[in-house]
Amino acid sequence: MSNLHPNQNSTWPVRADGFAVPYEVFLDPQLYAREQALIFGGAAWSFVGLTAEIPSAGDFKATQIGATPVIVTRDEHGVVSVMLNRCAHRGALVCREPRGNVRRLQCVYHQWNYDLRGRLRGVPFRGGFNGKGGMPANFELDTHNLQVLRVEVLHGLIFATASRTVESLEKYLGPMIVSSIARICGDRQLEVLGDQRQYMHGNWKLYAENTRDPYHASLLHLFHNTFGLYRSTQAGACLMDDTHRHTMLYAKASTSDETVDREVYKDVRSYASQFKLSDPSLLAGRSEFDDGITLVIMSIFPNLVIQQIANTLAVRQINTYGPNEFELVWTHFGYTDDDAEMRGIRLKQANLIGPAGLVSMEDGEAVDIVQKAIAGTMGASYLGMGGGKAEDAEHLVTESAIVGFWENYQSYLGLNV
């Protein structure tokens, strides 16, 4: 049983030479249950989809916030709603398909039906039959709606929260993240290219650490390093919002010196200068953004990563299935006004990312081998690179944003430190 529970003399290990993360945070079912209540069901905005996934009136998408099934809809007035996918009668799934187009949401169990904003519109046998049965006289439709969440849409990204008190989405994200989202999603209409789903046998927070970790990116991912898509020697930064919930990690390819890199990485397995592509079309992309930034990994607490790697653009949504299981849903996108060649580049560079991706498949392995190794143990990990404190870094040899993530996590869970 975890000692990381409030009011139980909880202790988070402290060390002078950096930051420690007790492994039980990746294992403990009670912490997992509290995360569902205090993070995914608490004062946080979770990503649920792109407006481009539900372009027409009546479109719906079934997804999750953490472990909780939700429905995202667009009604005849264009209004986007998010509600629990749980019938107000006796709790059945209302949408049993991942997506579709409907006029009403109807639960199959006893055919209660709801409009696209989740309001109960009809109940069979409400008045009984032949004067028998039926609902109580004081039964009111509008007290049995689906549980509707607060929704905000930012540049085509839909976020929802069950919290009535959490600040506006824009405040929650902070100006740096808002402008970074605008950079990728602000000016042009997004076009969905397709999804990839990756089921990971690890705790979701291992992935939260992974995407806030520029230290591993050129060491674990040889493909990144060898082809200069990402190296820790490149110009870049690892920045957090004021609350340290979110991280923006970026790099500019071709800002490092090939000769210097050869020296820096000379003993490193992941720098294989002899490895050449026999079909270079895979990496023949286009420069898309004027700022020269070629790689962006934005980690938005709790369940979203937005990425730009070369010409691949994607959102990755984290859905949890237990302390040891989560699914990563990658939705790749481009822009509706991409020309045919650009669309082709994005589809081809998709070989780089996702569960089969030449640069990203290793993250599945990284999550897996940590979860396997910590089974049954106490003990703690160590974060020291860059100083072991939650600070912004104008370089890429740091783990500081991971420390920021944990400090924010501690405050969400009310863990005494």
Place this chain on the structure above:
Amino acid sequence: MSLREFSPTELKYHVENLLSRYVHCLDDDQLEIWPTLFTEKCLYRLIARENTDRNLSLAALFCDSRPMLTDRVVSLRHANIYERHSYRHIISSLIITDVKSDEVSASSHYAVFRTGTNGATELYQTGRYDDLIATENGEWLFRQKIVTFDTGRIDSLLATPI
């Protein structure tokens, strides 16, 4: 010689033979053979059925030349980190759907079992192959192989092609 001159039994024999060689090289760690079973200009696409059902073309793997297939193999051998594993492909229900003078269309179903380092074997993926097969210098080769997988939820990662 036009492929129309082959009898249905002969065609099926050649297609089956190619499919068998295909899965043997993938399953017995002879990945370097895999690209040689394709024509120089070719298309290999491994795509989730949930994408094709929505008319979306995003694939898990998408190679449009034999050198690109080779690059995938070289990367798996020298660059990528993944758990050592092996597959067994089981192919069934082959049908020849069309015969042109220079190519044959064939469809079949597959199941792939994966064995990891702990020795547990799990059903990893099911799906279908839709192939265009041509002959070059008397050799039967894939001109196009579209692999559409049912198993949209990829377990951990996908390294070796299907």
